[in-house]
Amino acid sequence: MSKKVIVLGEVRDGALRNVSFEAIAAAKKISGGGEIVGVLIGDSVQNLGQEMIQYGADRVVAVEHPHLKHYTSDGYGQAFMAVHEQEEPEAIVFGHTALGKDLSPKIAAKLQSGLVSDVTDIEGEDDEAVFIRPIYSGKAFEKVKINEGTVFVTVRPNNIEPLAQDAGRSGDVASVSADIQNLRSVVKDVVTKATDGVDMSEAKVIVAGGRGVKGAEGFEPLKELADLLGGAIGASRGACDADYCDYSLQIGQTGKVVTPDLYIAAGISGAIQHLAGMSNSKVIVAINKDPEANIFKVAxxxxxxxxxxxxxxxxxxxKQLKVNA
Amino acid sequence: MNIYALVKRTFDTEEKISVQNGQIAEDGAEFIINPYDEYAVEEAIRVRDEHGGEVTVLTIGSEEAEKQLRTALAMGADKAVLINTEDDLDELDEFGASTIIAEYLKDKDADLIIAGNVAIDGGSGQVGPRVAELLDINYVTTITELKIDGDKATVVRDVEGDSETIEAQMPLLVTAQQGLNDPRYPSLPGIMKAKKKPLEELELDDIDLDEDDVEVKVERVDVFLPPEKQAGRVLEGDLQDQVKELVQLLRNEAKVI
Incomplete structure (x- = not known):
């Protein structure tokens, strides 16, 4: 039986995040040929609808409201449920991002449904779909299926290949009105700490430093390399504990789990907890003074x-390579 | 203030993972309080010390989880509750776990509930927000700072490296991110006192739930280990030449730059 799937398009700095296109590709598999409806939520987002369609959505509905300028679970929850009531989908896909992680359990609780978080791959289609997700921070994986109710999953950024953009595709972008009220949380301030807005979970390249960077200023050359490669900065727990950097950069079993195309580990010894957070990266480069360092075993x-x-x-x-290219 | 900390017993982060009969092998493994839940327990104790009240730590599991509850009591929590599902349930998913916790908490008038933002075993991060929704209370996830003033809390939240300051209405559920605090080690007197602190053990019946109410929606069909990563090449020669070779390899062989 084909399924109608709704996909939340996540907007950051006025643009759709890549994970939203990956979520559409996941929705295609789950749908078994059913309709895919993109959902956009924000204060001014309707203009992004066509892009979701070009990446595979059949049509898009947008909920716009001044109270949706900043994400809050109450505001986005109300907006999403307004769409859900109208569309009555059989499946839902979100990105496994800060927003997706925060919102999806709320929606799942409202729907009394199961939820498979952090999916990295899907085997089979439609009713036969089996979802693969890391457990123990990637030290192992499990395959799960959803027994009953809504098929609800969040997909990890950078793992599911998006469909090719088709500029010729078009579809309907409609608005849905919703009362957004009684918000119990209000965002007062946002301080951007991430390096030039490249987020670790979606970065193609991560340059990570460990105790070997020896201090906060030791991260400077790493930053320069990351910038050059359009990547993000990361760190081991050792570097965070030593106060060389913020805990938000920590990669590992406590910390973020990342799967970039290229992971450069500089001055990181490679404790098992750190390896859990990065060993599924596609290509790993290790730079370390100690030839016995554990990191070389996975590099x-x-x-x-x-x-x-x-x-x-x-x-x-x-730089030379870029000049010559 | 009536404070609850939700904790889970998990594998020690040092443990290697192996698979036996389609499940993660637990033989001989060391277990700990999920590290994110340790932040939750610590924060609960600090809030109580500042505002007064009582901290109850709550977990779902088997009798073995008593050890982790005693650790939390030794850190300074006042009471512990174990909802023992060992005899009733073979499997439990996030839907079921949150249903059980919310059912237990619904008449407890909690002012503040603190959980870890994710458990390092299952890694879904669902149970906290699900519980808040089932109790119809406000929640904020992945917090790094918490200040409570009357019926409002000011919370700093880590959002993929950015930090958001949020004014949140109480009662409130928050989930802890690393950086929130440095969890204390239980002191020797703390460990002695913990032995005498109340630890209540309940089963599903005691909270008016039936096995059917918490039947899994998501079923595990297989567990496997990722392919062992083969150690690659450690380059040799003059450092400058090694770097040249590395950049060429990344460009032409790995095709990642």
Whole structure:
């Protein structure tokens, strides 16, 4: 039986996040040919509807309200439920982002449904769909299926290939009105700490530092390399505990779990807890003075050496490459 | 203030994971309080010390989870509740766990509920917000700061590296992110006192739930380990040449830059 699936399009700084297109691709598999409806929530988002359609949604509904400028679980919950009542979908897909993690359990509780969080792959289609997700921070994986009720999943950024954008696709973008009221939380202030807005969960390249960076200023060359590669900065617990950087950068079993295309570990020894957070990256480069460091056991390429020599050399070499290209 | 901390017994983060008969092997593994829940317990104690009241730690599990509850009591919590599902349930998903917790809490008039933002085993991060929704109270996830003033809390929340300051109405459920505090180690007198603190054990019957009410919606069909990562190449030669080679490899072999 084909399924009608609704996909939440997540907007950041006025643009759709890549994970939303990945969520549409996941929805395609779950739908078994059923209709895919994109949902946009915000104070001014309707203009992004066509892009969701170009990536595979059949049509889009938007809920716009001044109270939806900032995400709150109450505001977005009310907006999403207004769409849900109108559309009555059989399946729902969100990105497993800060927003998706916060909102999806609320919706699942309202619907009294199951919810499969942090899906990295889907086997089979429609009623046969089996969802693969990491457990123990990626030390193992489980396959699960949903026995009854709404098929509700969140997909981990960077894992499911989006469909190719088709500029020729068009569809209906309609608005749904909702009363957004009685918000129990109000966002007072937002301080941006992430490096140039490249978020770790979606970054294609992560340059991570450990105790070997020796101080806050030791992250500077790593930042420069990350910027050059359009990537993000990360850190081991050791570096965070030593106050070299903010805990929001921590990668590992306590911390973020990341799967970029390229992970460069600089001055990180590779404790089992750190490996849990990054060992499923596609390509891993280790730079460490200690040839016995554990990190070399998972690295595709390793350089035994001082990161303060190696990283600046890499920066120069990559700059050269870009000039010659 | 009536404060609840939700905790889960999990594998120690040092443990290697292996699979036996389609399940994660638990033989000989060390268990701890889920690290994010430790932040929750610590924060609950600090809030109580500042505002007065009582901290109750709550978990679902088997008798073995008593050890983690005693640890939380030794840190300074006042009471503990174990909802023992060992005889009633083979499986429990987030729907079921949140149903049980909310059913227990519904007539307890909690002012503040603190949970970890995620458990390091299942990793779904659902139970906290689900409980809040079932109790129809406000929630804020992944917090790094909490200040309570009357019927309002000022909360700082980590949002993928950005920090949001939120004014939130009480009663409130929050989930802890690392950076919220440094959990204390239980002191020796704390451990002694914990032995005498009340630890209540309940079963589903005691909270008027039936096995059918918490039947899993999501069923595990398989567990597997990721393919072992093969150690790659450690480059050799002059450092400058190694870097040249590395950049070429990343460009031409791995095709990632």
């Amino acid at each position: 595709d390429y390793g350089i035994v050496g001082d990161l303060f020599e190696v990283i600046p050399m890499m920066i120069e070499e990559i």
